[in-house]
Amino acid sequence: MGTRQLHTVGEVASLAGVTVRTLHHYDRIGLLVPSGRSESGYRLYAYADLERLREIRLLRELGFGLDAIGRLLDVAAYDRRSALVAQRDLLVERLERTQRIIRGVDRALKATAEGKEMDETEMFEGLEEFDHTRYEAEVEQRWGDSEAYKESKRRTSGYGKADWTRIKKEGDAVFARLAELLARGARADGREAMDLAEEHRRHIDRWFYPCSPGLHRQVAALYTADPRFEAYFEKHGSGLAGYVQEAIRANEVRSTS
Amino acid sequence: MGTRQLHTVGEVASLAGVTVRTLHHYDRIGLLVPSGRSESGYRLYAYADLERLREIRLLRELGFGLDAIGRLLDVAAYDRRSALVAQRDLLVERLERTQRIIRGVDRALKATAEGKEMDETEMFEGLEEFDHTRYEAEVEQRWGDSEAYKESKRRTSGYGKADWTRIKKEGDAVFARLAELLARGARADGREAMDLAEEHRRHIDRWFYPCSPGLHRQVAALYTADPRFEAYFEKHGSGLAGYVQEAIRANEVRSTS
DNA sequence: GTAGGGCCTAACGTCGCGTCAGGGTCAAGA
DNA sequence: TCTTGACCCTGACGCGACGTTAGGCCCTAC
Numbered sequence: 001m002g003t004r005q006l007h008t009v010g011e012v013a014s015l016a017g018v019t020v021r022t023l024h025h026y027d028r029i030g031l032l033v034p035s036g037r038s039e040s041g042y043r044l045y046a047y048a049d050l051e052r053l054r055e056i057r058l059l060r061e062l063g064f065g066l067d068a069i070g071r072l073l074d075v076a077a078y079d080r081r082s083a084l085v086a087q088r089d090l091l092v093e094r095l096e097r098t099q100r101i102i103r104g105v106d107r108a109l110k111a112t113a114e115g116k117e118m119d120e121t122e123m124f125e126g127l128e129e130f131d132h133t134r135y136e137a138e139v140e141q142r143w144g145d146s147e148a149y150k151e152s153k154r155r156t157s158g159y160g161k162a163d164w165t166r167i168k169k170e171g172d173a174v175f176a177r178l179a180e181l182l183a184r185g186a187r188a189d190g191r192e193a194m195d196l197a198e199e200h201r202r203h204i205d206r207w208f209y210p211c212s213p214g215l216h217r218q219v220a221a222l223y224t225a226d227p228r229f230e231a232y233f234e235k236h237g238s239g240l241a242g243y244v245q246e247a248i249r250a251n252e253v254r255s256t257s
Numbered sequence: 258m259g260t261r262q263l264h265t266v267g268e269v270a271s272l273a274g275v276t277v278r279t280l281h282h283y284d285r286i287g288l289l290v291p292s293g294r295s296e297s298g299y300r301l302y303a304y305a306d307l308e309r310l311r312e313i314r315l316l317r318e319l320g321f322g323l324d325a326i327g328r329l330l331d332v333a334a335y336d337r338r339s340a341l342v343a344q345r346d347l348l349v350e351r352l353e354r355t356q357r358i359i360r361g362v363d364r365a366l367k368a369t370a371e372g373k374e375m376d377e378t379e380m381f382e383g384l385e386e387f388d389h390t391r392y393e394a395e396v397e398q399r400w401g402d403s404e405a406y407k408e409s410k411r412r413t414s415g416y417g418k419a420d421w422t423r424i425k426k427e428g429d430a431v432f433a434r435l436a437e438l439l440a441r442g443a444r445a446d447g448r449e450a451m452d453l454a455e456e457h458r459r460h461i462d463r464w465f466y467p468c469s470p471g472l473h474r475q476v477a478a479l480y481t482a483d484p485r486f487e488a489y490f491e492k493h494g495s496g497l498a499g500y501v502q503e504a505i506r507a508n509e510v511r512s513t514s
Numbered sequence: 515g516t517a518g519g520g521c522c523t524a525a526c527g528t529c530g531c532g533t534c535a536g537g538g539t540c541a542a543g544a
Numbered sequence: 545t546c547t548t549g550a551c552c553c554t555g556a557c558g559c560g561a562c563g564t565t566a567g568g569c570c571c572t573a574c
Contacts, residue, residue: 017385
């Protein structure tokens with residue numbers, strides 16, 4: 001560790017393909033503080049700093065905000081391996097999304113060739129900024145080729161647009177009520193919050209896939225990590241993402257005791 | 258055409274997975290002006306508007322700025338088919354970039370498993386914000402599986418980091434001198450500018466692939482279209498991208514006459 | 515006829531840097 | 545030894561692409 005040379009900002013910048021200003025910025029906000037300084041105040045980056053920078057750039061490329069990245073890397077520090085695996089999963093997901101978009105372009109090509117118009121509902125496949133029901137289906141896809149996933153796929157494939165709207169509405173209602181609780185200052189491990197967490201679990205269990213309290217907690221962990229989820233949550237009240245996660249965890253404890 | 262229903266902002270927003278505010282914004286800056294308004298001033302979007310929105314969102318997903326998108330779509334309006342094909346190419350390029358990043362993560366996984374450190378120069382593969390020599394090699398990759406491409410690949414694979422630095426410096430020098438000309442107010446179709454364009458062509462021809470004036474012009478067309486190129490150019494003087502393109506075009510005319 | 519959801523414009527806020535401005539540092543050559 | 549040019553530092557303002565109120569009109573539904 002650290003056997004290799006230290007680098008100045010400029011060197012790191014050209015290595016990583018970012019500007020010096022970017023590194024200054026990351027330092028200022030505490031996201032990437034170089035592990036050393038020279039006598040004259042020059043920033044000095046060690047190998048570990050480069051590793052961290054790589055992960056920062058990777059997550060930014062995937063659209064995460066800098067504060068979310070900070071939290072993710074703090075969590076990731078405990079287990080490098082599974083953090084890397086998680087990053088891999090996110091990348092593979094993007095691969096698939098990109099392929100969906102390509103198929104959309106192919107459909108557009110076919111449509112223009114035939115002089116027809118495309119189906120408006122499938123025009124934007126893969127391009128939606130964040131449709132959280134659709135995403136929820138993808139989330140547990142990451143949980144592997146589990147029976148749960150296949151079951152989910154089997155069920156959701158039968159839903160029409162109207163079903164999706166209704167299901168989404170039902171899910172949103174739960175979050176809205178949790179937001180109220182949060183605003184009222186109710187505790188996340190209080191009975192009301194736990195009841196709503198349980199309701200959410202059953203919602204998933206019913207419409208998507210069998211969802212045990214344990215799996216539910218794992219899914220909830222993603223809520224605070226993913227920027228698209230987070231943007232959605234924070235709209236409904238600052239700190240809601242973490243609040244929901246706590247409530248779900250509390251509900252799991254309750255259900256297993 | 259236009260046989261289908263008109264949509265309000267909210268409908269379009271949920272179809273495309275963007276916010277109403279985003280549509281307002283696109284309208285304000287003239288990027289996507291709905292083709293109609295109701296009596297009461299409501300925006301009304303027709304099918305053609307949705308198509309345009311799809312392309313806007315696709316290009317944004319790929320990192321283009323809104324003004325660049327506007328220009329691209331203006332150009333694209335002449336030939337829908339080749340515009341779609343170009344979009345497809347960009348997406349495939351991203352697919353490949355994502356795969357390179359994944360391979361990087363795999364290397365990181367291997368390194369941590371073995372307790373080693375990664376090679377610093379290959380840590381950021383696929384993550385660089387814009388290395389323009391490397392990009393230049395990719396640009397003509399889009400020109401198909403031409404002999405030129407294979408030749409380029411054969412040549413560039415032999416270059417080391419030092420070579421790249423030198424080649425990049427050489428290329429930058431040409432642009433710097435063009436920027437001077439632009440600042441001095443020299444004409445893009447003047448002798449000096451054309452000479453520099455010719456120098457640039459030979460630069461590519463020597464280090465990358467056989468580059469005729471015609472191919473050179475086609476590559477130059479990408480300069481004004483791609484955000485990464487553009488960012489690079491504008492740093493060296495406002496309007497440089499367009500200036501370079503003009504000079505190259507003028508040089509082509511000169512060389513064929 | 516009024517309540518609730520959707521639409522309008524206007525205008526300020528935010529995030530991730532880009533871009534000066536003003537000034538030390540350092541290795542190389544005259 | 546002195547100077548020159550490349551690189552580093554810390555502010556601090558600017559910008560693109562929206563997010564987010566704020567204040568008010570429209571419209572369907574009970």
